[in-house]
Amino acid sequence: MGSGRRGAPPRFVLRDVSEKNREGKRTARERLAEEREKQKAAEKRRRVLIVGASVVCVLGLAAVIGVVAANAGKDDAEASGPVVAPSGANGEDSLAIPVGDAGATSTLTVWEDFRCPACKSFEDAYRSTIHELTEAGKLKVEYHLVTLIDGNMGGSGSRKAANAAACAQNEDKFAAYHDVLFVNQPAETDDAFAGDSKLIDLAKKVEGLDTSAFRTCVEDGTHTSWVAKSNEAFQKGGFSGTPSVFLNGTNIYADRSMTPAKLKQMVEAKAKG
Structure with missing residues (x-):
């Protein structure tokens, strides 16, 4: 027990x-x-x-401040030369590159960055419709080039690609080269467009573009200051990001119901009066 x-x-x-x-x-x-x-x-x-x-490549107030701060000294140094607009540029300060019949009843205004994934998505979805309408003389497009991703991600690919596109405009090959750049857009974090050799190599995909004049223009950065001025206009314009797309002054990119078919319908209705 x-x-x-x-x-x-x-x-x-x-x-x-x-x-x-x-x-x-x-x-x-x-x-x-x-x-x-x-x-x-x-x-x-x-x-x-x-x-x-x-x-969408969002450009909030913090991003604007960041872009300005990050590029404050760099852009001044890289764009210190005279502002040389590409051939045929129009609009305020000659900052728009026109595509299509100047007499078309509708105008599509597009602000784009060649490194911006959302811009590529827009182009991939709307490219064929825009081509159809411009070739029919019903729509003219005014392209404004932006360097937003350079400021956000670092690098110079947006600026270099925009300069090269302006060089292509001098050869009357902007539209074709513009499409080639977006079709061959690298990953957003890959600054491949910063290389002149890459941009010149892509020019070979556009018949008649790979000329000595084009190469010199790309390598010399002939339109670098013009690109910087275009990006400055974007920053001051109060845009929400890239792409920013307006049809006859109305922001259609913000319209979630917008489709290529709806865009075509609107342009054709305008053409009929």
Whole structure:
């Protein structure tokens, strides 16, 4: 009997320890479950941010300040020469490159960055419709070139590609080269367009563009100051990001119901009067 009583307390202690261990395990499981839920929520937020970033290149107030601060000295040094507009540029300060019949009843104004993924998405979706309408003489397009991604991501590919596109305008090959640049757009973080050799190599895809004059224009950065002035106009214009697309002054890129078919319908209705 005595040995049984002496053994009783240890059994009580073991049960107590076991219960504490089970409680500790439950607490640990609860903490692990909570941590997993936090990780899931964080991953979901990350995916939403990535998707949002791929839909539009957002230019908020902080981004504007960042672009100005990041490029304050650099752009002045790189664009210190005279502002040389490409052949045929028009609009205020000759900052627009026109494509299509000047007498067309509708005007599409497009602000684009050759490194911007959302701009490529817009071009891929609307390219054939825009070509159809410009070739029919119903639509003229005024392209404004922007260097937003250079400021946000670093590098000089936006500026170099814009200068090369302006050089192509001198050869009357802007529209074709513009399309080639977007079709061959590198990843947003890849500053491949910063290389003159890359831009010249892509010019070979446009018949008659790879000339000595074009190469010299690209390598010398002939229109660099003009590109900087165009980007300055974009920053001062109060635009929400790239692309910014306006049909006869109305922001159609902000219209979520807009489709290539709807754009065509609007332009053709305008042409009919």
